[in-house]
Amino acid sequence: MTKPAIYYLTSVLFLVLCRSGLPEYIHASKTYANVIQQDLSDKQILLNGRIWWNQYSRVTGDPFFLGNIFLKGSVTFNGRKFDNLDLKYDIHNDELILSIKSYPVIILNKEMVDNFSLVLGNRIFHIINAGNDTSGVLRGYVNVLYYGPSSLYVKFIKKIQPLAVDGKNDLFYQEHLVFLRKGGEIVPVEGKRKLMNLLEDKKKEVRDYLKNNRIKVMQKDPYTFIPVLKYYDSIMK
16 A cells, blocks of 8 residues: 555544544543532532631641641531541641632631541541530540440640740640540540549459450550440440
8 A cells, every 4th residue: 555545544544533532522521621610619618717827837836636737538517528628627726727729728617517537648537526515525626536335535635835935936735635425424534544433334344355455545645545445335235
């Protein structure tokens, strides 16, 4: 076959492919653009809050849970769940911060946040909004470490240690409060002894379990409470 003939066939095939394939390509592009536009429109619902600004530039450290980085996560906002968001959890002011491209960084309206989650590596952190009832034991955003017949909650807090009088920058430091729900009651837990007293109906079994499995329960690490509660719930069934 001569070269002109080859060029002619190639041109014909290209035109056939374009006529048959381009409409689908154009339709797919429009569909994708519509999905992106709808996603942005949906997320605009979240922009019901105040613009965030950094008021702690002269304080060493940061006010955030898990560090000064935006983490992927989800938010249930006024009963509707939004996934794949960029979030920071400010545990100094008890606020949730949202970053959406092309918009200012926003402090979400807490009254409309039901719960949210943050992802770091292979771990997912679940946080609920316990409300602002001053008579309640739990208030504001609270981490749920374990949820079952009994439940474990932790309120992480960052405070500022004043150091300016010594010619240094003030310093963020972190504390936490641990709470246990047993039955319909939620009570604070200040250490292993208080925990064991709350589980007194199975205290001997729990002590034996801790001893046999060499499990240490430490107030400074509330995650060590989880295996205790899981075991307690398992023997209460």
